[in-house]
Amino acid sequence: MPTTQASRIALIGSPNSGKSLLFNRLTGLNQKVANFPGITVNIASGQSLDNKAVQYLDFPGVYSLQAISGEEKVAVEAFTSALQDNLLDAVVCVVDITRLEKGLIFALQVLETCHRHNIPVLIAANMLDVLDQHGMQFDCSGLSKALRVSVLPLSAKTGAGLEQVSQSLADATVPPEKFQSDIIASDDSVNHLHAQELAEKYGPKGDLLINTQTQLDSFFLHSWLGGLSFLAIMYLLFQSIFTWAAPAMDGVEASIQWLASVVLPLVPAGVASDFVSDALFGGLGAFLVFVPQIFVLTMVVGMLEDSGYLARAAVICHKPLRFFGLTGKSFIPMLSGVACAIPGIYAARTVESTRKRWLTYLAIPLMxxxxxxxxxxLIIAAFIPAQKAMGGLIGWQGLAMFGIYLFGILCALLVTAVVSRSNAELRTDLPFVLEMPPYRLPSWRPLIINAWNRSKHFVTKAGKVIFAVTLVIWVLGYFPNYGASLGDSWLGTMGQWIEPIFAPFGLDWRYGVAILSSFLAREVFVGTLGTMFGIEGAEENFTSLAQQIQDSGLPLGAGAALLVFFAIALQCVSTLAVLQRETGSWRLPVQLFISYSIFAYTAALLVFHLVELLV
Amino acid sequence: MTLWDLTQGASAKVSRFKSSIESGYRTRLSELGFHPGEQIACVLSPSMGAPKLYRVNNTVYSLDDSIASLIEVA
Structure with a gap:
């Protein structure tokens, strides 16, 4: 294959074959590399580091060219249509040499397909470093002769053998036709018998499975030790989201305030100044403050993926989650959703089953x-006394907070349980077969670059939609009286129009306006309510606002209804925008927004009447 | 006896797939190494019905009861 002119080379291989790491090595692009099966969702491309004319394409990892899931089908079709349309000049099939038989079953399928399309193939025999560690070897030339294509031993981890990739590609040949009749057979059982025979003849001899993997699995999946370590790891994950990200979040906030203090004096007073202050710095500032949280969470989840632990967490959670129509792989996205739905939705990419991923999307906004x-x-401070029971061990406010958190999680599980049971297609899905990757120390550079890319994606893609909605809410709240009084603005008028909607659970128009503005972001509710009650800085000063709410005579039932409404309703433009980006359509976000609004409203109404009846 | 019945530390050879298994899953399991004649070891059987860990060649897979009980071993 000539590599002097522009050429496109596909990398294809099974999950965990080290394909993405090889791609990163060859291109220096640092596409996401994760130690969790099926992490590559999109086809990444990058120029070869040693020849700018060569472009590598990283196709999603698949176990077979005979797809059994929707996700695999997309990946396989992308590969075969690229072959059919003559978009590829060569194919590098990455095989894990330590698991040769499994790799060869797939490689034989690739060779057969590439023969039909007259495309040269190079077999990259990866994980040479693991063989070296165990002092083992494999018969590379024998395997190459048997397969009748070039086989290049290399290590994507250490970089050994990579310098020969260009030359090997230049020498790569189309798998010959004779080969097809010799080894390839359409019958799968014959195909894997050949793979077995080749692996036995040319593969490394001996036990390669690292004993520490079994020992660590015995610990991490132990009845109670496994459960304890799971809780400890999840505790650390939460700490990372709330504690480690906090200084950076404060930093972002302070930077925005500083920038506002520099820019605002330069802007002429009036509409322009109010716009820059409230919509630009206020609105966008509120959204940018979440970027450090997304960065830290992506880093920590990435570390768990890379270390191999995520696959074990999926095993632990699989049984309980299956009852609710989900899979063990839904756990991390849902857990991430407790910090913020946005990284949770991104994390759902690891759920390779399209249906289970869809169900996970339903659960995340309710976390x-x-x-x-x-x-x-705010609401708890307004209604629940700050008293403690059982000798100060239990605070009623804390208990109420725990209760409403639990309520959200139960709602999420209830929704997925009901939806999955209502649809036979959602019930019958891929069985749980998950490869347990070896434990390893995470590589920091790809993790940091991935977290950076994820944060950038959030700012650039979701940011556009968030800004558009911020603009609309700001215009509605500012005009026609130029920000003199929110109550008299168009938003205020709308709040009064919708008062009859919230009146059935005891809320007046001011709460209506606050709920409307909270569609920008839930926390805006507090600030808006503060404005409505004439309190500046309500976000930092709950006590006076809580007192005002108490004094306004809001019934306890209305407070409980508000809690339930906020626990369920999907008032978050950023979540809707990211859902649209991830699913490629507005259908699911719109459906979720409408159905959760109805669900929230009905549940709030029920709770209001129930509490009023009991109290 | 099915793969799911295999206790921790025990190993057996796959004899056949139950007829109720979908052909797509059967092919995939074969591709992963779970094909008739192959020796499979149950390396870990966590409590409370969690998916079990099975070793095939140098790879460990976690399978839940819904799929492991469709593979007959002897």
Whole structure:
């Protein structure tokens, strides 16, 4: 294959074959590399580091060219249509040499397909470093002769053998036709018998499975030790989201305030100044403050993926989640959703089953995210006395907070349980077969670059939609009286129009306006309510606002209804925008927004009447 | 006896797939190494019905009861 002119080379291989790491090595692009099967969702491309004319394409990892899931089908079709349309000049089939038989079953399928399309193939025999560690070897030339294509031993981890990739590609040949009749057979059982025979003849001899993997699995999946370590790891994950990200979040906030103090004096007073201050710095500032949280969470989840632990967490959670129509792989996305739905939705990419991923998307917005926290704190402070019981061990306010968090999680599980049972297609899905990757120390550079890319994606893609909605809410709240009084603005008027909607659970128009504005972001509710009650800085000063709410004579039932409404309703433009980006359509976000609004409203109404009846 | 019945530390050879298994899953399991004649070891059987860990060649897979009980071993 000539590599002097522009050429496109596909990398294809099974999950965990080290394909993405090889791609990163060859291109220096640092596409996401994760130690969790099926992480590559999109086809990444990058120029070869040693020849700018060569472009590598990283196709999603698949176990077979005979797809059994929707996700695999997409990946396989992308590969075969690229072959059919003559978009590829060569194919590098990455095989894990330590698991040769499994790799060869797939490689034989690739060779057969590439023969039909007259495309040269190079077999990259990866994980040479593991063989070296065990002092083992494999018969590379024998395997190459048997397969009748070039086989290049290399290590994507250490970089050994990579310098020969260009030359090997230049020498790569189309798998010959004779080969097809010799070894390839359409019958799968014959195909794997050949793979077995080749692996036995040319593969490494001996036990390669690292004993420490079994020992660590015995610990991490132990009845109670496994459960304890799971809780400890999840505790650390939460600490990372709330504690480690906090200084950076404060930093972002302070930077925005500083920038506002520099820019605002330069802007002429009036509409322009108010716009820059409230919509630009206020609105966008509220959204940018979440970027450090997304960065830290992506880093920590990435570390768990890379270390191999995520696959074990999926095993632990599989049985309980299956009852609710989900899979063990839904756990991390849902857990991430407790911090913020946005990284949770991104994390759902690891759920390779399209249906289970769809169900996970239903659950994430109901998880009690951190933006709900200020709302919960305010309402609880207004209604629940700050008293403690059992000798100060239990605080009623804390108990109420725990209760509303639990309520959100139960709602999420209830929704997925009901939806999955209502649809036979959602019930019958891929069985749980998960490869347990070896434990390893995470590589920091790809993790940091991935977290950076994820944060950038959030700012650039979701940011556009968030800004558009911020603009609309700001215009509605500012005009026609130029920000003199929110109550008299168009938003205020709309709040009064919709008063009859919220009146059945005891809320007046001011709460209506606050709920409307909270569609921008839930925490805006507190600030808006503060404005409505004439309190500046309500976000930092709950006590006076809580007192005002108490004094306004809001019934307890209305407070409980507000809590339930906020626990369920999908008032978050950023979540809707990211859902649209991830699913490629507005259908699911719109469906979720409408159905959760109805669900929230009905549940709030029920709770209001129930509480009023009991109290 | 099915793969799911295999206790921790025990190993057996795959004899056949139950007829109720979908052909797509059967092919995939074969591709992963779970094909008739192959020796499979149950390396870990966590409590409370969690998916079990099975070793095939140098790879460990976690299978839940819904799929492991469709593979007959002897």
């Amino acid at each position: 009690p995210c951190s933006a709900r926290l200020p709302v919960y704190s």
